[in-house]
Every structure is written in C-alpha cells, then in structure tokens.
Amino acid sequence: MREYATTLPNVVVADRNLFTCSQDTQEKIKEYIREYDLNRVVVASCTPRTHEPLFRETLRQGGLNKYTFEMANIRDQCSWVHMHEPEKATEKAKDLVRSAVAKARLIQPLADISVPVNHNGLVIGGGVAGMVSALDLAEQGVKTYLVESAGKLGGQALKLYATYQGDRVQPYVEDLIDTVNRHPLIHVYLNTTIQDASGFVGNFTSTLVDKQGKETQLDHGAIIIATGGKPYEPEEYLYGKDPNVLLSLELDQEFIRGSDRLNHTKCAVFIQCVGSRIPERPYCSKACCTHSIQSALTLKKLNPEMNIYILYRDIRTFGEKERLYTEARARGILFIRYDPEDPPKVEKENARLTVTVTDHVLQRPLQISPNMIILATAVVPHDTRSLSKLYKVSTTPEGFFLEAHMKLRPVDFATDGMFLAGLCHFPKPIEESIAQAKAAAARAATILAKESIDMEPIVSVVDEDNCNGCGICERVCPYGAMHLIEINGLITARSTPASCKGCGLCAASCPSKAVDMCHFSQHQIRAQICALA
Amino acid sequence: MSNPFEPKIVAFLCNWCSYAGADLAGVSRSQYPPNIRVVRVMCTGRIDPVLILEAFASGIDGVFIGG
Numbered sequence: 001m002r003e004y005a006t007t008l009p010n011v012v013v014a015d016r017n018l019f020t021c022s023q024d025t026q027e028k029i030k031e032y033i034r035e036y037d038l039n040r041v042v043v044a045s046c047t048p049r050t051h052e053p054l055f056r057e058t059l060r061q062g063g064l065n066k067y068t069f070e071m072a073n074i075r076d077q078c079s080w081v082h083m084h085e086p087e088k089a090t091e092k093a094k095d096l097v098r099s100a101v102a103k104a105r106l107i108q109p110l111a112d113i114s115v116p117v118n119h120n121g122l123v124i125g126g127g128v129a130g131m132v133s134a135l136d137l138a139e140q141g142v143k144t145y146l147v148e149s150a151g152k153l154g155g156q157a158l159k160l161y162a163t164y165q166g167d168r169v170q171p172y173v174e175d176l177i178d179t180v181n182r183h184p185l186i187h188v189y190l191n192t193t194i195q196d197a198s199g200f201v202g203n204f205t206s207t208l209v210d211k212q213g214k215e216t217q218l219d220h221g222a223i224i225i226a227t228g229g230k231p232y233e234p235e236e237y238l239y240g241k242d243p244n245v246l247l248s249l250e251l252d253q254e255f256i257r258g259s260d261r262l263n264h265t266k267c268a269v270f271i272q273c274v275g276s277r278i279p280e281r282p283y284c285s286k287a288c289c290t291h292s293i294q295s296a297l298t299l300k301k302l303n304p305e306m307n308i309y310i311l312y313r314d315i316r317t318f319g320e321k322e323r324l325y326t327e328a329r330a331r332g333i334l335f336i337r338y339d340p341e342d343p344p345k346v347e348k349e350n351a352r353l354t355v356t357v358t359d360h361v362l363q364r365p366l367q368i369s370p371n372m373i374i375l376a377t378a379v380v381p382h383d384t385r386s387l388s389k390l391y392k393v394s395t396t397p398e399g400f401f402l403e404a405h406m407k408l409r410p411v412d413f414a415t416d417g418m419f420l421a422g423l424c425h426f427p428k429p430i431e432e433s434i435a436q437a438k439a440a441a442a443r444a445a446t447i448l449a450k451e452s453i454d455m456e457p458i459v460s461v462v463d464e465d466n467c468n469g470c471g472i473c474e475r476v477c478p479y480g481a482m483h484l485i486e487i488n489g490l491i492t493a494r495s496t497p498a499s500c501k502g503c504g505l506c507a508a509s510c511p512s513k514a515v516d517m518c519h520f521s522q523h524q525i526r527a528q529i530c531a532l533a
Numbered sequence: 534m535s536n537p538f539e540p541k542i543v544a545f546l547c548n549w550c551s552y553a554g555a556d557l558a559g560v561s562r563s564q565y566p567p568n569i570r571v572v573r574v575m576c577t578g579r580i581d582p583v584l585i586l587e588a589f590a591s592g593i594d595g596v597f598i599g600g
C-alpha cells in the first residue's frame with residue numbers, strides 16, 4: 001500500500017504506522033510537513049467521522065490549513081468488512097487511497113465560519129429536573145426561559161412523599177419553586193408549550209404558545225429538555241375500579257395528607273413491575289422497588305400490626321438502597337416472588353379484595369385479603385414526538401429521549417446545543433434527576449458563555465456571474481439559507497453561510513451550475529469518481 | 534466461466550446516516566462483497582444527477598445512493 005501510494009500523482013512521501021492516531025504519529029506527520037514542505041495530507045486508516053478532527057488539528061499545528069486534509073476509510077469500510085478476501089480488499093484499499101488523493105489535489109484551504117452566540121437559555125419542562133437546570137443556569141448569570149405545559153411548576157415531585165433517605169420531598173419542591181419564581185433571571189411560562197422551532201447551536205428561535213393561543217418568540221443559544229414522565233395507568237388489577245387499589249404515587253399523597261385510613265388498614269399488598277419489564281416496555285422503572293419498600297416501612301411505622309406483602313419479580317434496591325430491603329425483612333414485611341408467566345390475580349367479592357399468588361418456594365397458590373393494594377407501575381414518558389420533530393432529536397422505541405452516547409456524552413443530544421435531564425431520558429430517582437439536571441446546565445453553559453462559535457465552512461457559494469436569478473436554489477433550500485437579492489438591477493442568489501448546513505441541494509439543483517459546495521465541490525467529487533473507475 | 538462479471542459499484546453515502554451505517558458494519562465485522570467503493574457526501578441532496586451520469590460514462594457499472 002505504501003509503495004502504491006508513492007506512485008500516485010503529486011504524492012511526495014508516503015509512510016506507514018501501526019497506530020496512525022497515536023501521539024508519536026502526529027509528531028511524525030508534523031515533521032513530514034516541515035521536511036517535505038507538504039501542502040496536502042491524506043491519511044488512510046479509520047473513519048473521518050471519528051478521527052478527522054484529530055488529524056485536522058495535527059495539520060494546524062504543523063502549519064497547514066486544517067481543511068487541506070483528506071481521509072481514506074480503509075479499515076471500517078474495507079479491511080473489517082472483507083476479512084476473508086485479503087487480495088480483493090487490498091485492491092479496494094488502493095482504489096480508496098487513489099480516490100482520496102484525487103480529491104486532496106483539489107481541496108482548498110478554508111476558514112472556519114464564526115457565528116455569534118445568543119447567551120439566553122431555554123429549559124422545557126418545569127419539574128424538579130427543569131427547575132434545577134434553570135436555577136443553575138441563572139446562577140451563572142444566564143437569562144433563562146422555563147416553559148411548563150401545566151399550570152404549576154413541580155411535576156411528579158409534587159406527589160412524592162420522601163427520598164430514599166427519608167427526607168420529605170414537599171418542603172424541598174415548594175422551596176425550589178419559590179426560588180425559581182423569584183429569580184430575576186428566570187422567566188417562567190406556565191400553561192405553555194413549544195409550537196415551532198428553528199436555528200442551530202448558539203442561535204435557536206422557539207415559538208411558544210399558551211392556552212389562550214398567545215404566541216411568544218424567544219431567541220436562545222442552547223436548550224435543555226426536561227419534560228419528565230408519569231406513572232403508567234394499568235387496566236389490570238382492578239385499578240380505577242376499586243378505590244382501594246392505588247398507584248405508588250397515590251399512596252404517597254395519602255402520606256402527604258396524613259390520611260386517617262392508613263391507621264385502620266390491617267393488610268396491604270404491593271405488586272411490583274406492573275407494566276415494566278414486559279415485551280411492550282422491556283425496561284426497569286428503577287425507582288419502584290425502593291419506593292414500595294420505603295412505603296411499606298412507612299406503613300409499618302404508622303401501624304406496626306399491619307400485615308404487609310410485597311409481590312415481586314426481582315428486588316432492585318441497588319446501591320445504598322439495599323439497606324431498606326434488609327430493614328423491611330427485619331420488620332416482618334413478607335416478600336413473595338411471582339413468575340411473570342403466572343402473575344398475581346386480584347378479585348373482588350362482596351366488597352372484599354382477594355389477591356392470589358403462586359409462591360415460588362411452596363409452589364402453591366396463596367390467598368391474601370388486603371384492605372389496600374398498591375401497584376408499582378412503570379414510569380412512561382410524556383408525549384415526546386412533537387418536540388423530537390421540532391428540534392430533530394431522537395427518542396427510544398418507548399418514547400424516551402435518547403442521549404448522544406450513553407457513556408461519553410450522557411446529557412447531550414446528538415444535535416449540537418441541545419441537552420436533556422430527568423425522567424424524559426429514562427426512569428430514575430429524584431437524586432439522579434437532580435445530578436443530571438446540574439450536568440445539563442453545566443454543558444449548556446459551555447456554549448452560552450462563548451461570544452462566538454466556529455462552524456465548519458462546508459457551505460454553498462454562488463458564482464454570481466453565472467447565476468440567472470431563477471430562484472430554484474432558494475426554493476429547494478430546507479434551511480432558508482439561500483436568498484435572491486438585487487445588485488445593480490440584476491437578480492442573483494446569495495447564501496448565508498451561518499445558516500447553511502452544507503446539504504448541497506442547491507448545488508445539485510442549480511440549472512446554471514452557478515452554486516458549488518466548499519470541500520465537496522463538483523470538481524472534487526468528479527475527481528473521486530474518475531479515480532475509482 | 535473463469536471470470537464471472539463483477540460490477541464495479543460506486544456508493545454515495547450521506548455522512549450522517551448511511552456512511553455512519555457503513556462504519557457500523559465495519560465495527561460489527563459484517564462481511565459484504567468488496568466491489569463497492571464509497572464516496573462520502575454531507576447529504577444525498579448533494580448528488581447532482583450529472584455526477585451519476587458521469588460515473589457511468591467513466592466506466593462504473595452501478596451507482597448506489599444511501600441517505
């Protein structure tokens with residue numbers, strides 16, 4: 001390969017390395033640039049999608065314009081996919097290198113496009129996650145818009161009784177709502193949703209609409225989505241048909257109210273994994289094992305005589321929360337494992353509830369007659385489709401928002417300038433929602449604090465002398481980046497580089513061939529094709 | 534027949550979807566025939582029909598567009 005590369009036109013030097021992305025090789029590339037006075041560099045290795053930025057930086061340090069670089073993808077798209085045909089793969093690799101060199105001969109130095117940044121932040125969803133993000137941004141001096149579809153801030157946390165460490169949630173939420181409402185830099189929009197959105201990192205515009213239909217347009221540089229989730233409301237287990245069948249959060253509300261009926265309850269049954277970990281919803285809702293065990297302990301404290309059963313599939317009191325599980329067993333709360341193929345049955349006869357469950361140790365059905373049944377139902381997202389369409393962000397098959405990378409970019413969306421936090425991302429306990437909300441605010445601040453950001457100059461350019469002013473480019477541009485203007489009585493097209501996304505539709509559609517793309521010019525692509533033929 | 538016809542195919546792939554997919558095929562070690570050569574574009578919108586005709590004119594047997 002190395003020898004072959006040296007035979008290609010304009011190639012002055014070619015070398016091979018074991019790890020081309022290693023620090024040593026970067027130094028070597030810089031040396032070659034100086035020694036041979038190079039003006040283009042081609043790397044034949046992995047994919048530009050991950051490694052182009054690294055090599056561009058090496059060129060910059062070596063004194064070259066960073067766009068005078070080209071890559072041939074001979075690993076991901078060649079050696080790895082033709083592992084059993086080494087000769088043919090080598091022939092293909094030669095073609096790919098020849099094509100890359102052909103393009104490299106024609107690429108031009110380019111300057112990054114610098115775009116000013118709007119310093120305001122937008123947070124969508126006013127639950128605990130959204131409020132914490134908004135407050136963290138505002139505390140850094142960022143003017144923050146907080147949009148909430150309901151008539152009150154707080155979200156699910158308004159219904160939550162205590163954290164797993166036993167701290168009451170209500171005083172915390174009320175205090176948080178108060179701080180947010182009083183912060184001079186936070187503008188809260190209640191009963192409001194997002195109707196329209198446009199723009200890109202550093203320069204978004206969102207149109208809000210309230211219940212009366214009043215529209216407000218806001219400019220902002222970054223977005224945090226924290227639209228949360230809600231409990232799945234089941235059809236099964238007589239939910240909605242008997243007032244003594246409650247969801248976890250409904251029992252919490254009884255705790256919050258100090259409801260008297262809890263003192264008279266003699267027997268309670270918790271059923272776990274209702275609607276979670278099934279084919280339609282394969283995920284674990286994460287907070288419910290801890291939630292039920294904690295509620296069971298609270299009931300035991302109110303009334304130590306109460307008989308409490310927890311019917312479960314697996315107990316997932318992860319980390320420190322295992323302590324609660326141990327305590328629950330010590331206090332005589334009974335845990336009965338059920339098989340998802342044979343779930344508990346809830347029946348009602350003469351106003352008496354009966355639960356039948358097959359105990360997996362005894363292999364026999366047990367009957368319990370509780371006064372109260374609590375269902376630990378799944379956490380499901382609110383409708384995320386409209387936001388995912390407006391802001392072009394991805395969701396999982398279950399409708400939760402999807403981060404760019406689970407480990408490396410856990411609070412970023414793949415779209416630049418967009419971040420996420422809380423239940424809208426996946427079920428999680430309040431402390432994790434808060435941590436994520438703080439992380440999202442910190443990530444958003446890295447953009448909002450900048451005066452300008454640099455964008456790749458892969459944009460359209462109009463040759464005004466050849467343009468006949470037909471306006472096709474303006475019509476096809478999906479981003480509103482092409483406009484007809486009049487110069488000295490002549491109509492011509494002109495592109496706005498800051499809005500151009502480099503899709504190339506205009507260049508492909510122009511009948512006069514008066515538009516071309518920087519870095520993906522007609523010439524360059526043609527040279528690549530000819531080199532492959 | 535000792536030399537069955539093997540078409541030479543040029544694939545125009547969008548950087549954000551199908552080019553990423555071709556990379557993923559590599560990472561997953563999926564195997565496919567080695568007669569396809571990829572040209573990366575930022576969006577399939579870039580592909581001027583003229584380029585496709587030019588590909589055929591220069592001797593390419595097939596053009597694949599993925600976006």
Ligand SMILES: Cc1cc2nc3c(=O)[nH]c(=O)nc-3n(C[C@H](O)[C@H](O)[C@H](O)COP(=O)(O)OP(=O)(O)OC[C@H]3O[C@@H](n4cnc5c(N)ncnc54)[C@H](O)[C@@H]3O)c2cc1C
Pocket residue numbers: 124125126127128129130147148149150152153154155156157160162163164192193194226227228229230231232248249287288290291377378379380382387421422423424428429430431433
């Ligand atoms: C059933 C259930 C049980 C839970 N149990 C526990 C527990 O025991 N322990 C624990 O620590 N945590 C528990 N949690 C999780 C905890 O409630 C959350 O982690 C925490 O409250 C943070 O939620 P959030 O702010 O992400 O979302 P939410 O509280 O859901 O807030 C989201 C807000 O966004 C608004 N919104 C939605 N869509 C839009 C839109 N399109 N535009 C504008 N606004 C919108 C909603 O009205 C809501 O106010 C539970 C959650 C649920 C659902």
Ligand code: SF4
Pocket residue numbers: 272273274276277283284285286287288289290314315316376
């Ligand atoms: S946390 Fe427990 S109850 Fe909730 S889905 Fe997971 S295993 Fe089931």
Ligand code: SF4
Pocket residue numbers: 462466467468469470471472473474492493509510511512513514515
């Ligand atoms: S499509 Fe071409 S000729 Fe028509 S206005 Fe645009 S640049 Fe000018």
Ligand code: SF4
Pocket residue numbers: 459460476477478479480481482495499500501502503504505506507
């Ligand atoms: S390249 Fe795409 S985004 Fe840019 S001006 Fe042309 S059509 Fe619009």
